[in-house]
Amino acid sequence: MAEYTPFGDRAEWADVEPVLQDDGPNPVVRIAYTPQFSAHSSSPQKSSISTPNYTCWHFRRACIDALEADLQAELAFTADVARESPKCYQVWYHRQAIVERAGSADAELAFTAEILAEDAKNYHAWSHRQWSIKTFDLWDHEDEYVESLLDLDVRNNSAWNEKFFVWTSGGTAQPADLAASLQAHIDATIARIRRAPNNEAAWNFLYGILEHAIAHGAEGAAPAAATTAASIADLADSYIASAPLRAFLVRAYTMLLEPDADRLAAASQLAANLATSLDTLRAKYWNFRIAQIDEQIAALPSAA
């Protein structure tokens, strides 16, 4: 690391009048500044000690606009800062603002993939990636990318979320589009579940696509949900220790499918299994669900 020269000793800063910080007679949460920080730049530098300071970034954008600065160079700078501080809200917002000014997100998928290779669940990187895809219509290869992440880690909940984002085109997919791809998604998800039957993220995805398809009137969605639940009930015997499998079925029988007497009775039994054996940490919740299901059973027309 090069030796640090305080800003006050640099020729190019000679005409700058320093503003002393005035904290009043009784400062609260006073920070013992290092010599570097005491004379820091008014704009973030690489390896900056003020990366989360939104004011610095705002000032930097004002200068970029005024000077009509090179936006590609700014993207490179921003990438360096984000690599060092990948969870800093301000640098990600700054990058978005520069991409907007540049009018192109050509580098964004590769850049966010680079950050996600270090931390596959970085919320900021995913948010920026989704914004880039939606704003610049970059959907074409996203499902392939998601699949590659799930191949690496099938428990990556962020990747499952992105898979849902792609499947619904960010919420704009039409019922016919959903219907056309629903069964393939069900089959592929069950294949991944078979290899990791306790993976809550995959179960949530499976339930989520069925629920979404039904709610949006996708043709054939309700029968597909019934068939799926039936095949999962068959799996229950071979995946004895899977709590999320049973939680999926309890939800499906009581909320997703038409709740008939057989399904409700099965749901009650599954919830009891969860409460007493597979998911005792949540025993109070499952006992509450059993009471709810009993009320549902009592309210069935045939029981009246």
Place this chain on the structure above:
Amino acid sequence: MTAFLRDRHIKFLHRGLLVLPGDYVSLDQNRMTLAFFSTAGLDVLGGMDVVEKEEIIDWVYAQQLIPDHLLHASRDGHDDECGGESGHGGHGGHGGHGHGHGHLVDEDNVNHPHLARRAGFRGGSFVGARYPEVTSDEGCECALAYDYGHLAFTYAALCTLAVCDDGLERVDKAAILDALRKLQLPSGAFSPLAHPSESDMRFLYTATAVAFMLGDTSAIDADAAVGYILASIAFDGGIAQGPGQESHAGSTFCAVGTLRLLGRLGALGDARTARLIEWLVARQQFGFQGRPNKKTDTCYSYWVGAALALLDAYDFVDIDSNTSYNLSTQQSIGGLAKWPDHHPDPLHTHLGLCGLSLLGYEGLEPINPALGISARAAARFGPLPPL
């Protein structure tokens, strides 16, 4: 079970209020938040007698920005800089280019929305503002071009004042409520400050909490807020920072807290509420995690626990395992960390203590789960609105 290190936690939080090591330097613009976590944590511990409340109150007020004063001082010739980003929520590369006197060209008008949006509290004195004579009625007299109130710090400031038993008499309520009305975006979310910025569930919550503490939630467009929250419900039943994003316990708390403070929890409806409660309950793995398949972290005992409490579903929490997890994150120098054997910080200390308070742990003040401060301090704001 590990013993509770009450006195060490009081010392840890008190130390942080006085002076923090240089390692905290990247949080320089966040000092208000650190002051909030430290005082609010001391309050939950019943340890506020160690601090000089008046000194904290004066320092907090010194961070208040009032547009009238900005305008007044601008005309005295404090203006500088090369112009702010123009407009709000929009870009186009025409920021201050060609504006000789920067923001004053289009903001030198007390009615200009950009100026009014600046009202609130800043996170510290980093911009270079002069410390005001707090005994005068002038408030903050500075008018630096890059001086802005920020919703997160306004929330933290009001909470800190309440914790210090201040009656908010010196808060410019009208100006801050006016700023809130101007900071809400068409999506229903909030921008945290007057210049273009990120916007997400955090700032919808802090805006709503600020409006509640100032006694006028009509400053929030509740229908737009509800619309944003419903659009942010993810496929697994949890709530994300925004539409399409991954559900997260932090954003879920922000959404539930917003709905509760607006008296709009009913907008979720029975089916979505049931799914949400199941998602929240599923976050417990002894301690709580923030997302499926992520590590547990002390702070989620508050984010998840408070959301469950607001949904009248806290009974589903397994008390013993969560209590022993939070106690295991206590550090020998005082304070709580996110994990066992990790460095403690004021955020995880305060939120971990709030989590323990929700668990009914002995010797801690009860908390108000909608605001994240003791019920005692929150009482001055009156009851929450009807459900």
